[in-house]
Amino acid sequence: MSAASTASTVESTVVPRLRASLAAVPSYVAGRPAVARPGLEVFKVSSNENPYPPLPSVLAAISEAATTLNRYPDMAATAMVAAVAERFGVAPSTIATATGSVRLLAQLVEITCEPGDEVVHAWRSFESYPIVTGVAGARSVLVPLTADARHDLPAMAAAVTDATRLVVLCSPNNPTGPALRAAELEEFLAAVPADVLVVLDEAYREFVTDPDTPDGVDVFRAHPNVVVLRTFSKAYGLAGLRVGFAVAHPAVAEALAKSATPFGVSGIAQAAVLASLEPAAEAELLQRVSALVAERDHVVAALRAQGWPVPDAQGNFCWLPTGDRTADVAAAFGAEGLVVRPFAGEGLRLTVAETAANERLVSVAARLVG
Numbered sequence: 001m002s003a004a005s006t007a008s009t010v011e012s013t014v015v016p017r018l019r020a021s022l023a024a025v026p027s028y029v030a031g032r033p034a035v036a037r038p039g040l041e042v043f044k045v046s047s048n049e050n051p052y053p054p055l056p057s058v059l060a061a062i063s064e065a066a067t068t069l070n071r072y073p074d075m076a077a078t079a080m081v082a083a084v085a086e087r088f089g090v091a092p093s094t095i096a097t098a099t100g101s102v103r104l105l106a107q108l109v110e111i112t113c114e115p116g117d118e119v120v121h122a123w124r125s126f127e128s129y130p131i132v133t134g135v136a137g138a139r140s141v142l143v144p145l146t147a148d149a150r151h152d153l154p155a156m157a158a159a160v161t162d163a164t165r166l167v168v169l170c171s172p173n174n175p176t177g178p179a180l181r182a183a184e185l186e187e188f189l190a191a192v193p194a195d196v197l198v199v200l201d202e203a204y205r206e207f208v209t210d211p212d213t214p215d216g217v218d219v220f221r222a223h224p225n226v227v228v229l230r231t232f233s234k235a236y237g238l239a240g241l242r243v244g245f246a247v248a249h250p251a252v253a254e255a256l257a258k259s260a261t262p263f264g265v266s267g268i269a270q271a272a273v274l275a276s277l278e279p280a281a282e283a284e285l286l287q288r289v290s291a292l293v294a295e296r297d298h299v300v301a302a303l304r305a306q307g308w309p310v311p312d313a314q315g316n317f318c319w320l321p322t323g324d325r326t327a328d329v330a331a332a333f334g335a336e337g338l339v340v341r342p343f344a345g346e347g348l349r350l351t352v353a354e355t356a357a358n359e360r361l362v363s364v365a366a367r368l369v370g
């Protein structure tokens, strides 16, 4: 076939038929990368990544595991599941693994929702929630945050109907920062039917310092309809390896295993998790978390002193409610070598990163306060 006839074939091809409802599903907006600029160190503070590179012991485990990359990994991630179960004091039958907790979120919608069923979640919250819900053909029920950027749990409980199959709670809430507190969560769980699955997305749990915030795994022990999602992407600094896990009722964990991508969690990811949970390695990783928490508290205090109304920040990021000025303020940070994550018309999410980035952030913010 000539090149010309190939081209005309492509042009005349009917567009393959896709699900109509897909058109309404938003696309994930990744934090923009840092683009090098002459004379200015540029920092990516747009994706809530950990600024510390992997530990040498973790890199060594990855190299070792790479020597068998011609083989499929252990599909059940047996050693990783055993280590995670032991670390968090739960039975291995309650653990499900996947390529990041975002994948587990999608699976949770798939295993609970028929087309048209409802998923209740807060808004503004993690942008993946409406995406995984819509892609599965389910319906997002968005419950606005309170004025101080927290989940409105009474309103969320009121939004649960006979069509609700899943409620997703994000604690700390990405992108605004506050974490759930024990009393409000217990009240909420008492109000929700016991057969509705409640997901506690704790991607940033390790950064929480509010003593009133419960540990999701304890909440799971008391409430079998709670599923806890954790990830190695943030506190453990392994975002590029794509590995997370769920703690859930064994029936839910089994359904998650059924809906999993076979061999999804790579051998290098499993080895990196094992190395990260070695006590000495984990202690060092959690020390890095403490350093980031100290930086976070410093940044938030400085921004508030400048007059920014920054909500409670319990993750490795904070929120500037810039409203209509969002695009302009994001551009101003960008001009100073700080790539931030704008949410048009609402605000900016700023990741707490290396000290030099944090210091520049505070000094640029001082000029932009409105």
Ligand SMILES: *Cc1c(COP(=O)(O)O)cnc(C)c1O
Binding pocket: 048, 099, 100, 101, 102, 103, 126, 170, 174, 201, 203, 230, 231, 232, 233, 234, 239, 242, 243, 244
């Ligand atoms: C980063 C993040 C995740 C984790 O994603 P991975 O797929 O594990 O990298 C999950 N939930 C929220 C709210 C997040 O911000």
